[in-house]
Each structure stands twice: as structure tokens, then as C-alpha cells.
Amino acid sequence: MKSILFILMFTPTLLMQPDMAEISQAISKGDVATLSKFFDSSVEVSILDDEDIYDKAQAVAIVNNFFKSNQPQSFSEVHKGTSKGSDSHYVIGNLKAGNTVYRVYLYMKENNGKYLIQELRFDQE
Numbered sequence: 001m002k003s004i005l006f007i008l009m010f011t012p013t014l015l016m017q018p019d020m021a022e023i024s025q026a027i028s029k030g031d032v033a034t035l036s037k038f039f040d041s042s043v044e045v046s047i048l049d050d051e052d053i054y055d056k057a058q059a060v061a062i063v064n065n066f067f068k069s070n071q072p073q074s075f076s077e078v079h080k081g082t083s084k085g086s087d088s089h090y091v092i093g094n095l096k097a098g099n100t101v102y103r104v105y106l107y108m109k110e111n112n113g114k115y116l117i118q119e120l121r122f123d124q125e
Contacts, residue, residue: 023035024075024077035063036059046121047121070097071098072096074096075094077091077092079091088110090108104122105121
């Protein structure tokens, strides 16, 4: 009985996790179509020193232009974590594009049962 209660208590937490494997793969391939499935209606996008809050369509165009100019070769997660209340997640990783390595910061927040990207940053290492 105790094991059933334990499983029932933690099942919602386990089910409500962002799909980081799909997001990481999309970044490593420069697949904006897949990545944009995880964008919220507005996203703060920062590429080097250019930073602003864009609606989803604008954010897709900005990230797409970045990937066209910087063809991704690989992406590896360096660190990831969850907020104290488990309603937000973050990932820090390295994107290799050509001869350049970018530090990628990704911040996601739960919205209506799904984790959506609120902030996406690309900083040169």
C-alpha cells in the first residue's frame, strides 16, 4: 500500500518533465521547426550582444538566421537543474558551430502542463 501511495504521489512530477533530449537534438541539428514547438508565445532571445523579447514567429526567424550563419555541429549539456517548486527548468550547454563554441542558456517554465522555452541565449565562449 505504501509503495502505491509513493508512486501516485510522484507520478505527476515524473510526467511533467521537459523533453530535453528532443530539445538538445534540435539545437545540435539547427532544427528550428522542432525547437520552436517548445517556444512560449513570447521568448527572450539573446544572440551575443543582441537581446530582446520576441513573439514566437519573430523568435523562430531570429534563431533560424543564427543557425544559418552558424551551422551547428554538436550540442552537449553541461549543467541542468530545476527550480525549488519544480515549475521551471534550465539547461546550460555548449554548441559547436564551425570553429566557434557558443554557451547556450535555456530557461523553461511550466505553462498549462507543458514546459515552454521562455529564454534562449547564445554567448560566444
